[in-house]
Amino acid sequence: MSLIEKGRGRPAMDAIEALLTRRSYVRSLLRHPVPGDEELETILQAAMSAPDHGNLKPWRFVVVRGQGMGDLSEVVREIYSSRDISDADLRAFVEEIADTPMMIFVCAEVVSGHRIPVLEQQMSAAAACQQMLLAIHALGYGAIWHTVEQHPLVWRQLGLAEKDSVVGVLSVGTPEPVKIRPRKRRSFTSVTWEWEAAGLRPWDGG
Numbered sequence: 001m002s003l004i005e006k007g008r009g010r011p012a013m014d015a016i017e018a019l020l021t022r023r024s025y026v027r028s029l030l031r032h033p034v035p036g037d038e039e040l041e042t043i044l045q046a047a048m049s050a051p052d053h054g055n056l057k058p059w060r061f062v063v064v065r066g067q068g069m070g071d072l073s074e075v076v077r078e079i080y081s082s083r084d085i086s087d088a089d090l091r092a093f094v095e096e097i098a099d100t101p102m103m104i105f106v107c108a109e110v111v112s113g114h115r116i117p118v119l120e121q122q123m124s125a126a127a128a129c130q131q132m133l134l135a136i137h138a139l140g141y142g143a144i145w146h147t148v149e150q151h152p153l154v155w156r157q158l159g160l161a162e163k164d165s166v167v168g169v170l171s172v173g174t175p176e177p178v179k180i181r182p183r184k185r186r187s188f189t190s191v192t193w194e195w196e197a198a199g200l201r202p203w204d205g206g
């Protein structure tokens with residue numbers, strides 16, 4: 001069975017269908033089950049196929065699941081407890097993290113001073129993030145990409161140096177089916193042009 005055929009007891013989605021139907025889910029809609037070890041390996045391997053100038057693989061993935069989510073929520077509590085946030089909001093945020101079934105941090109672990117600029121390396125890591133989102137969706141799970149604040153506690157826990165960045169954290173789980181509607185997407189035509197010698201022509205498919 002090929003990697004792409006693996007899906008929770010059923011064939012994984014066709015690639016084009018996965019591209020056209022991927023959507024994000026707010027954390028509160030993500031439940032257990034999470035991808036098992038074999039599926040997780042497929043997701044992580046998909047990330048390794050991201051475009052990568054210089055073949056640097058300038059990224060680091062950190063999977064957080066099980067008790068790890070509780071530990072992570074305590075790190076969040078420590079960071080936010082000194083901030084201007086009410087006890088109730090802090091408690092809700094910490095609980096939201098602890099209740100998230102799984103997270104994957106996607107970090108750009110860049111090579112400084114390389115002929116490949118750091119920005120390109122970071123973009124590669126972002127492409128790896130998107131590869132994971134698509135694989136997660138194709139395997140029948142849901143996810144959302146969130147920004148991560150640069151904080152020494154987080155950097156230490158993720159094993160990052162100051163030059164590195166976190167391009168995002170993916171919250172992963174099984175979307176609660178009752179509340180899910182298909183996403184309406186704008187047509188590509190409003191943002192696409194055809195090159196012509198006389199100037200760009202709005203895309204009309206001709």
Ligand SMILES: Cc1cc2nc3c(=O)[nH]c(=O)nc-3n(C[C@H](O)[C@H](O)[C@H](O)COP(=O)(O)O)c2cc1C
Pocket residue numbers: 022023024025144145146147148167168183
């Ligand atoms: C780099 C990046 C960072 C993001 N950070 C956040 C975030 O911190 N919070 C958030 O609500 N959405 C964030 N988003 C947007 C969501 O991941 C998601 O794309 C958005 O809710 C639209 O949903 P869709 O993916 O179904 O179009 C981010 C997206 C990207 C690409």
